[in-house]
Amino acid sequence: MNEIDTIRASILSRIKPKEPEKLKLSALADSLISKINAIGRAEGLDITAILVGSTARGTWLSGEHDLDIFIMFPPDASREYLEEKGLYVARKMAEQAQSSEERYAEHPYINAVFDGYEVDLVPAFRVASAAEIISAVDRTPFHNMFVLSRIKGLEDEVLLLKQFLKGCGVYGSELKTHGFSGYLVELLVTHYGSFMQALEAAREWKPGLKIDIEKHASIAHNDPLVVIDPTDPSRNVAAALSLDNMCIFIDRAREFMKKPGASYFSLRAVEPLNDSEFKTIMSGRGTSLIAIEFTAPDEVEDVLFPQLHKMEDSVREMLERYDFSVYNSGVWAGKKAVLVYELESAGLPTLKKHAGPQVWMEEHAEAFKSKYQGSNAFSRIYIHNGKYMVDIQRKYATAKKLLEAELPKCGLGKHVALSIKKGYHILENEQILKIKENNFREFLHRFFQK
Amino acid sequence: MNEIDTIRASILSRIKPKEPEKLKLSALADSLISKINAIGRAEGLDITAILVGSTARGTWLSGEHDLDIFIMFPPDASREYLEEKGLYVARKMAEQAQSSEERYAEHPYINAVFDGYEVDLVPAFRVASAAEIISAVDRTPFHNMFVLSRIKGLEDEVLLLKQFLKGCGVYGSELKTHGFSGYLVELLVTHYGSFMQALEAAREWKPGLKIDIEKHASIAHNDPLVVIDPTDPSRNVAAALSLDNMCIFIDRAREFMKKPGASYFSLRAVEPLNDSEFKTIMSGRGTSLIAIEFTAPDEVEDVLFPQLHKMEDSVREMLERYDFSVYNSGVWAGKKAVLVYELESAGLPTLKKHAGPQVWMEEHAEAFKSKYQGSNAFSRIYIHNGKYMVDIQRKYATAKKLLEAELPKCGLGKHVALSIKKGYHILENEQILKIKENNFREFLHRFFQK
Numbered sequence: 001m002n003e004i005d006t007i008r009a010s011i012l013s014r015i016k017p018k019e020p021e022k023l024k025l026s027a028l029a030d031s032l033i034s035k036i037n038a039i040g041r042a043e044g045l046d047i048t049a050i051l052v053g054s055t056a057r058g059t060w061l062s063g064e065h066d067l068d069i070f071i072m073f074p075p076d077a078s079r080e081y082l083e084e085k086g087l088y089v090a091r092k093m094a095e096q097a098q099s100s101e102e103r104y105a106e107h108p109y110i111n112a113v114f115d116g117y118e119v120d121l122v123p124a125f126r127v128a129s130a131a132e133i134i135s136a137v138d139r140t141p142f143h144n145m146f147v148l149s150r151i152k153g154l155e156d157e158v159l160l161l162k163q164f165l166k167g168c169g170v171y172g173s174e175l176k177t178h179g180f181s182g183y184l185v186e187l188l189v190t191h192y193g194s195f196m197q198a199l200e201a202a203r204e205w206k207p208g209l210k211i212d213i214e215k216h217a218s219i220a221h222n223d224p225l226v227v228i229d230p231t232d233p234s235r236n237v238a239a240a241l242s243l244d245n246m247c248i249f250i251d252r253a254r255e256f257m258k259k260p261g262a263s264y265f266s267l268r269a270v271e272p273l274n275d276s277e278f279k280t281i282m283s284g285r286g287t288s289l290i291a292i293e294f295t296a297p298d299e300v301e302d303v304l305f306p307q308l309h310k311m312e313d314s315v316r317e318m319l320e321r322y323d324f325s326v327y328n329s330g331v332w333a334g335k336k337a338v339l340v341y342e343l344e345s346a347g348l349p350t351l352k353k354h355a356g357p358q359v360w361m362e363e364h365a366e367a368f369k370s371k372y373q374g375s376n377a378f379s380r381i382y383i384h385n386g387k388y389m390v391d392i393q394r395k396y397a398t399a400k401k402l403l404e405a406e407l408p409k410c411g412l413g414k415h416v417a418l419s420i421k422k423g424y425h426i427l428e429n430e431q432i433l434k435i436k437e438n439n440f441r442e443f444l445h446r447f448f449q450k
Numbered sequence: 451m452n453e454i455d456t457i458r459a460s461i462l463s464r465i466k467p468k469e470p471e472k473l474k475l476s477a478l479a480d481s482l483i484s485k486i487n488a489i490g491r492a493e494g495l496d497i498t499a500i501l502v503g504s505t506a507r508g509t510w511l512s513g514e515h516d517l518d519i520f521i522m523f524p525p526d527a528s529r530e531y532l533e534e535k536g537l538y539v540a541r542k543m544a545e546q547a548q549s550s551e552e553r554y555a556e557h558p559y560i561n562a563v564f565d566g567y568e569v570d571l572v573p574a575f576r577v578a579s580a581a582e583i584i585s586a587v588d589r590t591p592f593h594n595m596f597v598l599s600r601i602k603g604l605e606d607e608v609l610l611l612k613q614f615l616k617g618c619g620v621y622g623s624e625l626k627t628h629g630f631s632g633y634l635v636e637l638l639v640t641h642y643g644s645f646m647q648a649l650e651a652a653r654e655w656k657p658g659l660k661i662d663i664e665k666h667a668s669i670a671h672n673d674p675l676v677v678i679d680p681t682d683p684s685r686n687v688a689a690a691l692s693l694d695n696m697c698i699f700i701d702r703a704r705e706f707m708k709k710p711g712a713s714y715f716s717l718r719a720v721e722p723l724n725d726s727e728f729k730t731i732m733s734g735r736g737t738s739l740i741a742i743e744f745t746a747p748d749e750v751e752d753v754l755f756p757q758l759h760k761m762e763d764s765v766r767e768m769l770e771r772y773d774f775s776v777y778n779s780g781v782w783a784g785k786k787a788v789l790v791y792e793l794e795s796a797g798l799p800t801l802k803k804h805a806g807p808q809v810w811m812e813e814h815a816e817a818f819k820s821k822y823q824g825s826n827a828f829s830r831i832y833i834h835n836g837k838y839m840v841d842i843q844r845k846y847a848t849a850k851k852l853l854e855a856e857l858p859k860c861g862l863g864k865h866v867a868l869s870i871k872k873g874y875h876i877l878e879n880e881q882i883l884k885i886k887e888n889n890f891r892e893f894l895h896r897f898f899q900k
Contacts, residue, residue: 244834251838327803349777350736450829
């Protein structure tokens, strides 16, 4: 065996589902499907249950085997009918589950646990083509059919690429991760032909790359990577992928091709940072750290993280508007949400140079002069590079004072704004050590190490 | 009398030469001229002496009455002949002076003191028109003729505008001042008609303004103010005027028109800053002050100051290239030359974010990674906004260390470079107080107050 084959074999032995897992899953899926179909018949409903997702395609990573079972309604059913009857059937099923919970995407569905397996029971419309979908989830059965028609014999390649992307920390299209979805991985493998060919291709990727397997793209996309959905000419399957996560994959693909190894398939582990490590790191860097801590809104990650990232950007913008130079920022959420900023300095001189209008703009000059003339500024009004200037008192000489006074005025998402309104703390440098959660300390370690 | 007339009268009584001063000066000029002409006749030289400059035009400010006497040679004389014979005549004159000194502009001349008056004895060519000048000084007699033909009755207006510009600190075209020359003032007064009309016009000035009295401009100029020399279509009389000095005049003209007063005609006095005032000011501002002190090259101001200003710019550029934020800078020269910089902070974090190439530029990526991989940087190489990044050790974490190590590599003028090579000191904050010259302390006061 060559080096690559050895690595493949070793990784696959770890991630590829074994016979018992496969049998157990397919037995469970079959049983759930026939129970749903039986309920349909008993209630006189024109429904059929189908298994979709990676478990339907044989492309799930061992141990990560949530079942996605869709309850398909006729396309002429109304949305209300589908929601009412779909939920009715799902609830009846849930009665037999170990536990269950109603969730909401575009319409309600049920997440339940059967025999220790998580199962999503999702009502959807059985439309004739992907162009006619009524709800976003209606697309899934078409993805399923497309992949099933191409994937035979390539399942191992999908598993390897998924695991490689996990090792890079860029697998998953949720709004917390902004990475590669499972469907995107399947498309890349069928497009390029294998795991290694996908990596070979990625070495040459550039932002703006467009892959259109069916050559049917109908609109332009402005995302770093564009992979047109073979079942929907207007959709970019890679829309959630961020530029940096695309770049991480390009970089890791290059490195792997140069020097293959099993380590690429595992996410670099990071230890929680302890207090003394934190102090050593901070005194070595010479920067200032400031954190905003508040109660995390009780929302799912796909709602919470976009709001936290929006807040991260608004606050960075505000810090820079007030002359604080931001080196680095990050977001963490547990019960508390924490935004961390590394600053060149958390303090600035009291004096601030304030530029006014050009001297020859007489009207603006008048306004500027009457505002600052004789104010308790450090300097008279003077002229520099053709502009009026005055050295004034800086409004906020520390980042802490700025954030304490102005944070609520930042652009904030709805739930985060509500939470901030109830209160928040500004922590500086070693004060941040009062947050002790292991998971936060791991985040801090990554924040410094990258 | 209205308010303006009262002010005019009061200022003129102070600055307008009185009869005794006029008589004494013209007697001295007449006597020097006839002596020069006599020497010429005795030596068989075809020369004539003439009086030029403000004393020839009746536009000198009382007490500021250096005489400019030109010794005019025929235009077909050679440069060597003019220099040899011109200096011969001037030296013969100097024998009768209280003191004298040979100086060099485009060619040598003599500055001598007769009866307590400074007199420049300058050999020049008597060309037929300003278009035919051989040396730059040959232009002066044409300026003289042009002004004399227009200035009759406007002498008081010239005196008032000169004194107003002195009050603004922008009178004098030397390379230390970058202000308005006497000839420029005379042209402005004849062009606009009076002192008040010149001020009225200046209120509406904008950079890029062009005044071409003879409508004969032959080339384009890129200076803030362009006043085409009526005796030379290719020359801008206002070439030495800086944008800021032009703007100061615009601003002061507006203020004077709004609220006239005698104070505009006196330069704001400034006291030398004492040690305790300095400490109070610095602790209030919260900034850092850093000074470069070295032996001033023994050169005239028109040679020294352009080099000091060039150094001021080079050093500012270097400080900013190394991430120090410069709020303010200034230059002072006595026996020592001192450059002063006010910084947001004279210290920066040890950590510096260093951006590399875009991830998809594979060749540059390789070079960057092999340079920083495993170096003793703060971080791994990571990806941000599509670029490789690494957090490295900053080369100079203090401005003092930077200047101590890199100052000689700055772009420096010839004489300043030689002086810096012999040694220089970097002074920080209160160390600057070891420079005790009153004149430096006044400069410091202005530096803070503006």
